[in-house]
Amino acid sequence: MKLDGGFFRQEAARLLATLTRAFGMANLALAEDVVQETLADAFETWSYQGVPPHYAALLTTAAKNRAIDVFRRQRTARRFAPELQWHIESEWALAPAVEAMFLPDALKDDELRMMFTCCHPRLGEDVQVALVLHLLCAFGVEEIASAFLVSPSAIEKRISRGKKLLSESGQLFELTRADFLPRLSAVHRALYLLFNEGYHGASALAVVRGDLCRDAMRLVRLLVDHQPSATPTTYGLAALMWLVAARLPARIDQAGNLKDLFEQDRSMWDEQLLGEGMRFLERSASGDMITEYHVEAAIAGMHSAAGEARATPWADILELYDVLMKIRPSPVVALNRAVAIAQHQGPAKGLEAVRAIEDAGRLTTYPFYPAVLGELELRCGHVEVARKHFQEAHRLARNQGERRFLDNRIEDCTPKTVPGRQDPVRR
Amino acid sequence: MSEFVFLYRRPAKDRTVQQMQESMQKWQAWFKTMEQSGHLANYGQPLDTKGGRVVKDKQGGYTDGPYAETKDIVVGYSVIKAKDYDEAVALTHGHPIFDQDGMVEIRPLFKMEA
Numbered sequence: 001m002k003l004d005g006g007f008f009r010q011e012a013a014r015l016l017a018t019l020t021r022a023f024g025m026a027n028l029a030l031a032e033d034v035v036q037e038t039l040a041d042a043f044e045t046w047s048y049q050g051v052p053p054h055y056a057a058l059l060t061t062a063a064k065n066r067a068i069d070v071f072r073r074q075r076t077a078r079r080f081a082p083e084l085q086w087h088i089e090s091e092w093a094l095a096p097a098v099e100a101m102f103l104p105d106a107l108k109d110d111e112l113r114m115m116f117t118c119c120h121p122r123l124g125e126d127v128q129v130a131l132v133l134h135l136l137c138a139f140g141v142e143e144i145a146s147a148f149l150v151s152p153s154a155i156e157k158r159i160s161r162g163k164k165l166l167s168e169s170g171q172l173f174e175l176t177r178a179d180f181l182p183r184l185s186a187v188h189r190a191l192y193l194l195f196n197e198g199y200h201g202a203s204a205l206a207v208v209r210g211d212l213c214r215d216a217m218r219l220v221r222l223l224v225d226h227q228p229s230a231t232p233t234t235y236g237l238a239a240l241m242w243l244v245a246a247r248l249p250a251r252i253d254q255a256g257n258l259k260d261l262f263e264q265d266r267s268m269w270d271e272q273l274l275g276e277g278m279r280f281l282e283r284s285a286s287g288d289m290i291t292e293y294h295v296e297a298a299i300a301g302m303h304s305a306a307g308e309a310r311a312t313p314w315a316d317i318l319e320l321y322d323v324l325m326k327i328r329p330s331p332v333v334a335l336n337r338a339v340a341i342a343q344h345q346g347p348a349k350g351l352e353a354v355r356a357i358e359d360a361g362r363l364t365t366y367p368f369y370p371a372v373l374g375e376l377e378l379r380c381g382h383v384e385v386a387r388k389h390f391q392e393a394h395r396l397a398r399n400q401g402e403r404r405f406l407d408n409r410i411e412d413c414t415p416k417t418v419p420g421r422q423d424p425v426r427r
Numbered sequence: 428m429s430e431f432v433f434l435y436r437r438p439a440k441d442r443t444v445q446q447m448q449e450s451m452q453k454w455q456a457w458f459k460t461m462e463q464s465g466h467l468a469n470y471g472q473p474l475d476t477k478g479g480r481v482v483k484d485k486q487g488g489y490t491d492g493p494y495a496e497t498k499d500i501v502v503g504y505s506v507i508k509a510k511d512y513d514e515a516v517a518l519t520h521g522h523p524i525f526d527q528d529g530m531v532e533i534r535p536l537f538k539m540e541a
Contacts (some may be wrong), residue, residue, distance in 0.1 A: 008448045036441065037477075043447040044473040044502070047454035140443030 012138035017110035116173035119186035130158040137215040232287030236294040242277030243300035246270040258405040292328040314344035347379035367396040387413035436499040437529025453523035471505035
């Protein structure tokens with residue numbers, strides 16, 4: 001049997017969400033222990049003669065039995081979820097009550113509740129994302145740290161700060177609450193950041209990054225499938241993720257080299273994801289609100305629709321970047337806009353736009369800032385200046401893939417190769 | 428051919444889901460090579476490491492243990508066929524337990540000469 005890498009993490013997250021509902025948010029650590037023990041036992045057993053076909057049901061049953069056991073042993077020592085209190089005290093009502101909590105539909109809602117709970121407004125976005133990765137994707141502290149190139153102790157701090165606040169808040173977020181919509185937009189943001197970390201992030205490992213993208217997509221899929229959270233904005237976010245993820249197979253070539261949008265082999269783009277992404281994009285258009293996700297999805301959609309890099313409608317894309325700068329200005333958006341200007345109006349105009357970026361100070365550690373400068377200078381024929389920018393970018397590069405990408409650019413700045421470049425697009 | 432019991436020993440340690448899954452897949456792969464090369468007599472079983480009792484006298488007096496904190500707790504066993512110790516040792520090559528700070532204790536089963 002072939003098991004996808006994320007499968008067991010997904011099961012773990014599902015069980016954790018339901019056990020947390022059963023035990024109450026204040027007993028999150030207890031729920032985590034039960035999940036850990038359930039999975040550890042299963043993996044030990046399956047290490048010998050393989051994973052049985054109905055593994056998911058077996059895991060659910062094992063977790064359920066452990067939960068019943070915990071209630072029996074600790075019903076006087078701990079306070080559990082209030083709606084369960086009565087059932088716990090009565091022996092004959094206990095098993096059916098726990099049974100009902102583990103029905104498939106309930107399981108799905110629990111994950112949504114957990115997702116909304118993690119995006120508590122009093123937590124910073126970095127904490128929210130760390131919690132989502134830890135509690136809804138079952139990543140360990142070190143795994144999260146390696147994805148973000150942050151020290152494990154920093155991640156540990158974020159997670160424990162988050163958990164402390166959640167356990168004080170007492171309960172999982174109820175999906176019928178009045179502040180559902182504002183909370184939904186915090187969820188969108190966290191999932192967007194999670195996906196971006198997978199696509200543009202620091203980790204050198206393609207596996208890690210693919211996992212982050214897939215996890216973000218799995219969680220967005222839950223939002224899409226739940227009617228109240230399936231808003232036009234949710235569809236916009238889904239469209240963005242699906243359309244961009246469709247390019248993942250072409251992003252790193254067989255030799256492990258990073259390929260940017262212009263040099264990717266577009267025949268390797270995932271047709272199915274593209275199709276689904278386009279359908280999400282259509283459904284995102286039903287509201288009267290335009291969010292950054294809509295705009296970014298529209299840009300991704302234009303790249304997808306262009307059969308080849310040369311056919312990209314740069315004027316339209318530039319207009320979308322202008323809109324994006326109005327809704328959610330950031331130096332990274334401004335940098336991407338400058339690239340679009342360079343494509344549309346030439347590298348000199350592009351350079352002007354890069355130099356006009358207002359808070360470029362925030363880009364001083366971002367390797368693609370000097371990389372874009374280098375690319376545009378090179379196209380203006382300023383080889384020496386270009387080389388210096390690429391060397392700076394190389395110094396800032398966060399992983400081997402980026403370094404190799406920039407090695408090639410520095411190589412391009414040696415005089416003998418420049419005249420050979422016929423098509424002066426940013427590669 | 429002689430038969431050897433492989434006793435798997437390793438310290439108990441919390442692992443992430445991903446690590447547990449990867450370890451599981453490596454164990455399965457190792458068993459598969461044993462099976463395909465005709466060395467597997469019996470898969471054996473994993474042992475629950477969370478508890479246990481050591482009975483010390485005929486009145487049933489016991490102590491709890493081995494404790495999970497104990498290093499090199501026996502976490503399972505298999506029965507492997509090999510010509511001699513050298514081959515048995517060679518068969519442990521690539522066993523994932525070594526990635527988990529563990530070890531394999533090889534003990535021959537008695538064989539009555541016919």
